[in-house]
């Protein structure tokens with residue numbers, strides 16, 4: 001249905017590219033651009049932890065959730081995000097892991113939401129869009145079903161569309177803590193976003209309002225109403241709440257966390273060391289008396305080396321040689337538990353929880369079975385996880401090849417890690 005392509009553009013704020021999609025013929029007449037306003041300070045939510053649109057809910061910034069919904073909606077052509085000039089770093093960090101984020105255009109916002117929207121509309125006007133959906137970054141629970149309901153109204157020719165829900169509470173007007181009157185709620189609706197328009201209509205209305213010095217509009221439909229445009233109501237979504245106060249963010253975090261798919265990653269590792277004359281080998285942290293030793297810069301523990309690589313692989317952190325180069329004399333004869341502990345630390349620093357560690361040892365001798373439990377307990381101790389999450393298996397090489405000739409011992413390992421925030 002949609003073939004996405006890139007088109008270079010002049011960025012207003014940051015380097016960027018426009019996201020352009022070729023619509024199927026039935027939708028070709030309409031190009032729906034998106035403006036997401038994210039330049040507010042979020043004072044009502046408290047500024048101690050930064051503007052609310054960059055606070056984390058369910059492991060990602062609020063704005064990342066919002067943006068993802070639009071970037072994955074097949075009818076969105078151009079996406080403009082309006083940011084505060086002080087928030088460039090916060091924005092880039094927040095969207096770094098979103099697929100398609102490199103195709104987002106940014107503009108710089110103003111002191112009021114109204115000014116920020118106008119900046120976004122002006123940016124959109126330079127791109128190919130016939131219609132626009134204007135959305136609050138602070139409404140991360142927007143969904144495709146609501147976008148489709150609104151788009152259907154635009155397809156039908158409506159100039160201005162407002163998603164809204166009827167007000168169910170009894171409404172009071174109060175002054176100084178005293179109720180003055182009960183306000184009839186019949187016909188009253190709570191306005192949501194994305195408020196959606198034919199682009200030339202709302203752009204002109206916004207420009208006219210600004211020229212007239214009218215700066216107190218809190219939403220875009222008010223401006224359309226002021227300009228004499230008929231605004232059609234569509235049913236909003238009860239989930240599409242705006243995060244306004246601190247409690248909203250806490251609730252949103254709990255809700256997102258419950259809904260977020262776990263980010264489960266697996267990594268594998270392999271290691272081999274040559275045998276040499278000696279009196280024993282260290283495998284998975286356990287010394288086993290034997291008629292051979294293992295040659296290596298450290299203690300040559302192939303099991304823990306393979307597992308170290310497997311863990312590093314779950315967060316793209318390179319391999320054991322990157323962190324503990326064999327050329328570095330400080331690792332001479334080092335116990336390999338140091339390497340594994342460091343890999344576990346790196347995983348945790350990236351937001352990972354180690355779920356499982358599995359090592360297969362491939363050795364003609366010594367016999368591993370009698371030591372397997374001690375090995376599992378050693379691994380569990382180093383990784384600080386329970387023993388039932390650690391596994392050690394062993395096999396001979398059926399007397400074939402270098403392992404079969406007792407010239408070396410090898411290990412392969414698999415690690416499973418769940419990441420909360422996405423590894424960085």
Ligand SMILES: Nc1ccn([C@@H]2O[C@H](COP(=O)(O)OP(=O)(O)OP(=O)(O)O)[C@@H](O)[C@H]2O)c(=O)n1
Pocket residue numbers: 037038039040041042043044045053082109110111112113114116117135136137138139242243244
């Ligand atoms: N100057 C502004 C003010 C608001 N917004 C955006 O408009 C949306 C809705 O505004 P609101 O919830 O009022 O956000 P804030 O202005 O940030 O909040 P507060 O009034 O509590 O400071 C938010 O996504 C906000 O970032 C904006 O882009 N530019």
Ligand SMILES: C[C@](O)(CO)[C@H](O)COP(=O)(O)O
Pocket residue numbers: 113136190191192193218219220242244
């Ligand atoms: C646009 C809006 O989200 C619709 O409900 C709302 O008007 C923003 O107003 P606020 O007063 O800045 O919260």
